[in-house]
Amino acid sequence: VEPAYLFQSTLAPNDLQRLFREVRTTSERLAEPLSDADATVQSMQDASPSKWHLAHTTWFFEAMVLKPHLPDYSDFDDGFSFLFNSYYETLGARQPRPRRGMITRPSLNEIFAYRTYVDAAIDTLLSSQPPRDVTELVELGCHHEQQHQELLLTDILHLFAQNPLHPGYRDPALVAVETEPAPPLSFSAFAGGIYEVGHGGPGFAFDSEGPRHRALVEPFRLADRLVTNAEWIAFIEDGGYRNSLLWLSEGWAKTLADGWTQPLYWERRDGEYWTMTLRGSQPLDPTAPVCHVSFFEADAFATWAGARLPTEAEWEIASDGLSLDGNLLDTDRLRPKPAAARANGLQQMFGDVWEWTRSPFTPYPRFRAVEGAVGEYNGKFMSGQFVLRGGSCVTPPGHIRASYRNFFPAHTRWQFSGLRLAQDA
Amino acid sequence: VEPAYLFQSTLAPNDLQRLFREVRTTSERLAEPLSDADATVQSMQDASPSKWHLAHTTWFFEAMVLKPHLPDYSDFDDGFSFLFNSYYETLGARQPRPRRGMITRPSLNEIFAYRTYVDAAIDTLLSSQPPRDVTELVELGCHHEQQHQELLLTDILHLFAQNPLHPGYRDPALVAVETEPAPPLSFSAFAGGIYEVGHGGPGFAFDSEGPRHRALVEPFRLADRLVTNAEWIAFIEDGGYRNSLLWLSEGWAKTLADGWTQPLYWERRDGEYWTMTLRGSQPLDPTAPVCHVSFFEADAFATWAGARLPTEAEWEIASDGLSLDGNLLDTDRLRPKPAAARANGLQQMFGDVWEWTRSPFTPYPRFRAVEGAVGEYNGKFMSGQFVLRGGSCVTPPGHIRASYRNFFPAHTRWQFSGLRLAQDA
Amino acid sequence: VEPAYLFQSTLAPNDLQRLFREVRTTSERLAEPLSDADATVQSMQDASPSKWHLAHTTWFFEAMVLKPHLPDYSDFDDGFSFLFNSYYETLGARQPRPRRGMITRPSLNEIFAYRTYVDAAIDTLLSSQPPRDVTELVELGCHHEQQHQELLLTDILHLFAQNPLHPGYRDPALVAVETEPAPPLSFSAFAGGIYEVGHGGPGFAFDSEGPRHRALVEPFRLADRLVTNAEWIAFIEDGGYRNSLLWLSEGWAKTLADGWTQPLYWERRDGEYWTMTLRGSQPLDPTAPVCHVSFFEADAFATWAGARLPTEAEWEIASDGLSLDGNLLDTDRLRPKPAAARANGLQQMFGDVWEWTRSPFTPYPRFRAVEGAVGEYNGKFMSGQFVLRGGSCVTPPGHIRASYRNFFPAHTRWQFSGLRLAQDA
Amino acid sequence: VEPAYLFQSTLAPNDLQRLFREVRTTSERLAEPLSDADATVQSMQDASPSKWHLAHTTWFFEAMVLKPHLPDYSDFDDGFSFLFNSYYETLGARQPRPRRGMITRPSLNEIFAYRTYVDAAIDTLLSSQPPRDVTELVELGCHHEQQHQELLLTDILHLFAQNPLHPGYRDPALVAVETEPAPPLSFSAFAGGIYEVGHGGPGFAFDSEGPRHRALVEPFRLADRLVTNAEWIAFIEDGGYRNSLLWLSEGWAKTLADGWTQPLYWERRDGEYWTMTLRGSQPLDPTAPVCHVSFFEADAFATWAGARLPTEAEWEIASDGLSLDGNLLDTDRLRPKPAAARANGLQQMFGDVWEWTRSPFTPYPRFRAVEGAVGEYNGKFMSGQFVLRGGSCVTPPGHIRASYRNFFPAHTRWQFSGLRLAQDA
């Protein structure tokens, strides 16, 4: 058999250089509002310190690209591979994940120096007309770093939410909420049949997005917009969090064990809902999409609403031909945005919130992980997680695709995750 | 929409009565070797006491059939619904699962009296020509009890395995092991295409086995026999339990956390492998199918062997037209049996060990749970579990089908679970 | 230095034989109401199965007396030392304590056979005029078994309390409660000074009760009776369980973590307090001593009452010259009894409930554990526990002494433990 | 009864002002080597961030002194009482202890501003000739802050020890180890009898150090120096950590559960012992006192050595008349120092390492906590802890006294804790 390959790049050398610089600069811009302390603390096991994100993405270039492919490259610091390897068994021992927040030194400034050092080495490498397998690794490293840009913001929100003073990552002035109600819920219908799904063409994609393959679906309908906060409040007020019959058994147990009564970050003050955001604590916008709910909550809501979550194939089929524009990181809104009051067909498919699907994250037919460290990127996580689609308000533009498969465990709430309803047709 | 329905029974009234009596008698026969103490203790949270199995299956008839459908039926004992409801939220509060082993009273004899009382009432009911929805519930109750027969034996093995004296459920005389080696591993090839899978025709099936629907599969190959103990020893000796690269990330974490180095119940004595069985501790039979491995182990083994686990659709397609005969509970062997040395095509598809598939347990297209308590039977477990197929050496004959979907969490080892390899073709 | 010695026996050979027979018979009598299942289940880590108590006390004679001192003695069963050794590192490996309830076999009847076998061997031994160090071990074994008699009842109550059917160990007919109120609380005063405390004279005592030594105490006052249920209800109603200022910091944390709002086994039904007893669930007797409270609760109560717990020296000084009679096991009441309405001075010093003292269980001056297995009896538990004095309604008569030091961790509630107030004078 | 009082101050107003300034300045000097990140992270539940220590000690003055006693004082920041109250239930809700490390903001600089603000207010207050109960609270606040100075260093060492790069709090150049062996172990003898112990005279002491009272002790001998690292290595090499018979039962369980094989912070590299210190990782000095051992380890060592730990009364009696000089914080050594090779009588009684005693931390006879928040200072911790005496190399001079009772749970290892042997005489 042929070895599995990463992907088929379509980037000209100059474009790769531009992408690399832009991605690296963006990360540093995202870190600007953070103090050394902000960037060091780990607020829970699932989250990582900002400093770690900044260093780990740099280590990725060092370990995957520079050390194997740039002659005479010497490590910025011998100890960093131990500190900043995430989960690559192939690449040696590492700081245990739950203890990433113990690393008060190196400081944030030293990490910036590390980034500069590695950037220069990548520049050198890219200037030397490296072979395609090397440039592909650099391109992979850019998309890897974009993933961590979203995580950096997601994790910082979680950290700041632990602080009783509710600090804002960005200007915490109160933001006016939409007063017009969301458009009524409508559904678009899709025919059953055999469709091609998964990444197939040239251009970057993660290995788990392929191989492109045929999928058989029954006729279905997909909601034209995301579920809103107002609809979620109706679910709460109808006893949704207290009615076990709406819930998957695992989800119900988690609800009880963790005492869930509302989405993560919601808070009730004097009868009003507030929610912690990257702009500090803000009054809840009823028209905006609900965010920070788990798969279990999304599934229970869908059952309550007489609907279900879409499969990932349905979502991908429905997204065919839609623009990738949306409320992504570049709008700088940093929180989900209400749907347009008047619109035809599907809205909010890209950006705003990651949409839980009912599909467990499993390998596509004939998927094989590539050899070596890169092969550990996705394949080994194909159990115990559900797929989310469409990106969020903290996803960097250029990072999202119709075939993009994000995945998290079903109880996860700290991601910018919401839902869109589906139905059998 | 039409209400979802249970299934379309094909049993004549007399056959139902015969089935009911046979199932009820079998349970009691299975309990014969057990003392009151054996039948009372709960060896871990996932397992239940035998007494509980005997009473819960009886309660199922009482709660689902007699109380709603037999006029003037009065409970055997008011407190039993609390004690023996498993997980039906619709049917009221219940003893927490991890505390099922605290119930030293009622005694095993009192549970037998409870069974007799309920049996008589069901007899009365069945003699009164009840409507189809009632007889269907009785039939469901019989299949439910058969599931618990397998669990009773599975759980008793687990309990006895905790006893340093290694008591045997059945005659613990040492059993001679096969000396002829297993047949070499061969594969049968299957064409890709669209197949119908799931239960469709008349006759009993659980709700999760339907609706029958079309499935698209790529060409694949399926091993003609199960993986053997000897092959598993080769995996161990090649460092399979120490090589993280073979494992799903979740599985590797579990391996380390629980210190897995071999299948559950294996023990090394003076260089020989022994294993705990329902006939006490026995020397490991190298030719017999490996048993008591988790999904994670099965998946790692398949990766090590250059293969993969089949999907449940592949397994079901391959089983088309095969006899349901096999090493089931009625052979009274009570442990898996080596494959025939000479055979054509697929062996051991039914019986011996449940075969892990790579398919998460998810709803089939257009699946809807039925209304009421019965609707809680399967649907609410459709997250966080993997499908197993084919039954085991402790599955009652008549209980297994090609469309049968068993499911357990990926780390589960105490079931009679093994594996069969598959490959892309 | 001289080797530490066990104690200086005062029993004539005949008396030892009589004591041995009586103790052994009593254990079997206590087991009479129990089924094999009752005697097998372990209701929590701190409790042991009745069967285990019956076997472990027998093993004690086998391991400490028969094997070292009866020539040609052969074990009843090779596997029993592993099963029934409690914590004697000197005497080999053993079943982990939390897993004592897994041992469904040997059955209760087999344990009785084991007892008979060992009894015969001890008879043989005692008939052979054994040396004093051997008869002392037999005497120690008798007192050891008496301790386990109390534990057997304590643990059975805990087990039955887990059963929603509330079975009674003894006839569960409702018992009339005292209608006359308890006598008003009065205190007896004691002068400060130097007293001798600890076991000194001849006759049996555990090693931890000696050496007899001088203790310096300040003048103090000791309540003439135990704290009652009615007084405890007043504490509850005054918010005692919600006022952190009354509690030791550790105790307050435990209160919150475990949700304590009343003594163990109390239940509120229709505004009335009930409590689980060895006679099943019974209405709470307001005049009877409060029972099943932890040290932390006792200490908080004393603070609330403007008093304190006595030290163990104070308790022992006050008990000087008092009769050891009281509501012990032989009254067969099996629960604490109200104080006499009219009495002079200290009541209820022996029996009813173990009285928490404020004294941590530490070695007396010049205490040294004896060599060998017997040295593990008490010495190694001298950290993290508090001393209780006076015995309870399930303590066998003949087992309690003024110098007797019982000890349990401060959060322990399942013992028959209550309190008596003290004050500085 | 008279209300309990704090203590009887002997400080002239000027001296109090000087003490206050010196203590406040010292804290800031100790924080100099720390970055904002260093000062923010909490390395475990028992430890606190440096920033928290700096702020909490400031809050103590604000909450105990300024708000009740300085008219028109207004809080520096409303939210700080929630953030920096440690455990005073009387003073309101607070950030849960295990989440002190989430507070990345306020920054270290803001905490310094908080300190300046409060310092100015205290200056104002002290200039106004406040009554004695107020100056006593200021004096208490100074001693409180000294305690936290030691904890700050202790906790920073723990934090840095979690970092695989082993950063040094102070210049991490390797320090030469003593080559001369420790003096042979000798003991000083003390007569039995009645002694006065506890704080009695005027001058500052914590409430738990009194009332001064009589204690009766038997003749004893106390080692002239602390146990050394070389002696501890002999204990290790003799199998001390593997021999259950040397250990208290609780300690043995902890040893197994946490895998103890050597003191905290020890590491073996190429056959040599290294240990983490405030000057980074350093080769172990065999002659220096062993440090970072738990009570359980100290007790096991003493048993192994044929000795025992002293009681706190013995220690205090032996320290009578000794100078309080020693290797305290002002030597800036920051680690324990070998005993002098030639010396008469007791050495190292003050400084170097806290010495575990065998005395549980219990109230002295007639101890009563004072009313109000200050009463929560010590009294509520009088269960589950053991007393340590003598101060350590990170105890500020002026803070230690012969009557000083430090206390920690028996498994605690991260304190600068070691031991001195005692024997019955």
Ligand SMILES: [Fe+3]
């Ligand atoms: Fe990464």
Ligand SMILES: [Fe+3]
């Ligand atoms: Fe069931």
Ligand SMILES: [Fe+3]
């Ligand atoms: Fe015992």
Ligand SMILES: [Fe+3]
């Ligand atoms: Fe403090």
